[in-house]
Amino acid sequence: MIEARFQGRLGGFTLDVSLSTPASGVTVLFGPSGSGKTTLLRCLAGLTRLPGRLSVMGETWQDGAVFMPPHRRRIGYVFQDAALFEHLNVGGNLLYGRRRAGLGMDAEFDRVVALLGLEPLLARGVAKLSGGERQRVAIGRALLSDPRLLLMDEPLASLDADRKAEVAPYVEALSRDARIPIFYVTHDVTEAARLGDRMLLMREGRIVETVALRGAAPDADARAWLARRLAQVGGDELAAELVLSGASPTVARLAVEALRSSGPEA
Numbered sequence: 001m002i003e004a005r006f007q008g009r010l011g012g013f014t015l016d017v018s019l020s021t022p023a024s025g026v027t028v029l030f031g032p033s034g035s036g037k038t039t040l041l042r043c044l045a046g047l048t049r050l051p052g053r054l055s056v057m058g059e060t061w062q063d064g065a066v067f068m069p070p071h072r073r074r075i076g077y078v079f080q081d082a083a084l085f086e087h088l089n090v091g092g093n094l095l096y097g098r099r100r101a102g103l104g105m106d107a108e109f110d111r112v113v114a115l116l117g118l119e120p121l122l123a124r125g126v127a128k129l130s131g132g133e134r135q136r137v138a139i140g141r142a143l144l145s146d147p148r149l150l151l152m153d154e155p156l157a158s159l160d161a162d163r164k165a166e167v168a169p170y171v172e173a174l175s176r177d178a179r180i181p182i183f184y185v186t187h188d189v190t191e192a193a194r195l196g197d198r199m200l201l202m203r204e205g206r207i208v209e210t211v212a213l214r215g216a217a218p219d220a221d222a223r224a225w226l227a228r229r230l231a232q233v234g235g236d237e238l239a240a241e242l243v244l245s246g247a248s249p250t251v252a253r254l255a256v257e258a259l260r261s262s263g264p265e266a
Contacts, residue, residue, distance in 0.1 A: 002056050007050065017040055025198070026184050026197050029185045030187065037202055044149070076147035079138070090137050116137075139171070155167075168194075211254075
C-alpha cells in the first residue's frame with residue numbers, strides 16, 4: 001500500500017489530503033488547474049515538504065522527524081517538459097537513468113526500449129526528435145532509473161493534438177504493463193478513463209472522491225453505441241442511464257465528457 005497524509009500551506013494555497021492506494025497500477029490525480037494535483041505529486045517525491053507522513057510499500061519516507069530526501073526515494077518523475085540532456089543522444093539519455101541505478105544495457109533496458117518503440121531512435125540526437133519522441137524518451141529514462149514509484153505530471157499536456165495521438169498509445173501500453181505503481185496527473189477526462197485503475201478527484205487542495213476506473217472505459221463497439229446514444233438523448237439523460245446500469249455518478253459524468261471531447265467517431 002501507499003499511504004500518505006499531508007496538511008500545510010504554500011503561500012495562499014492549502015493542501016489537506018489523506019490517501020491510501022494499492023501499490024500497483026495507475027492512480028490518476030484528476031481535477032481542475034489549481035486543485036493541488038502537482039503539489040501532491042511533489043510531496044510524494046519529497047520535492048515539496050509539508051507536515052505529514054508517507055509510507056510506500058511498508059517503508060517510511062516521511063513521518064514526524066523522518067524525512068527521506070528525494071534522491072533516496074527511488075522516484076521516476078516525468079514532467080510536462082521532457083528535459084532531456086541535449087549533449088547525449090537517445091541511447092545516452094536512457095542509459096543515464098540506468099547507470100544512476102548502477103545498471104546498464106540489460107533485459108530491462110531492452111524491454112523498456114521495446115515498450116516505448118525507441119529502438120529506431122537510439123542513435124539519434126535529441127535535437128532531431130519530435131515533441132512526442134522526446135516525451136517517450138523522458139518516460140523511458142524515468143523507468144530505467146529502477147524506481148519504486150513513477151510520478152507523471154501531465155506528460156501529454158504540452159503536446160499538440162498530433163503528437164498527443166502519437167504518444168498516447170505508448171502511455172496506455174505502459175499503464176497496462178506497469179510493474180511499479182504510477183501516479184498520473186491530468187485534467188483530461190479521456191486520459192483519466194483510458195489510463196487509470198483508480199482516480200482521486202481533487203478540488204481546492206482536497207481529495208473529494210475516490211473512483212474505480214479500470215473497466216469503466218468502454219470498448220470500441222460500446223463507445224460507438226454510446227456516442228450515438230449521446231446524440232439521441234443528450235448528456236444528462238445518458239449519464240442517468242449509465243448510473244441505472246450500475247456506473248457510479250462520477251464515472252457516468254466522465255464517460256459523457258470523454259465522449260463529447262473526443263467526438264462521435266472515437
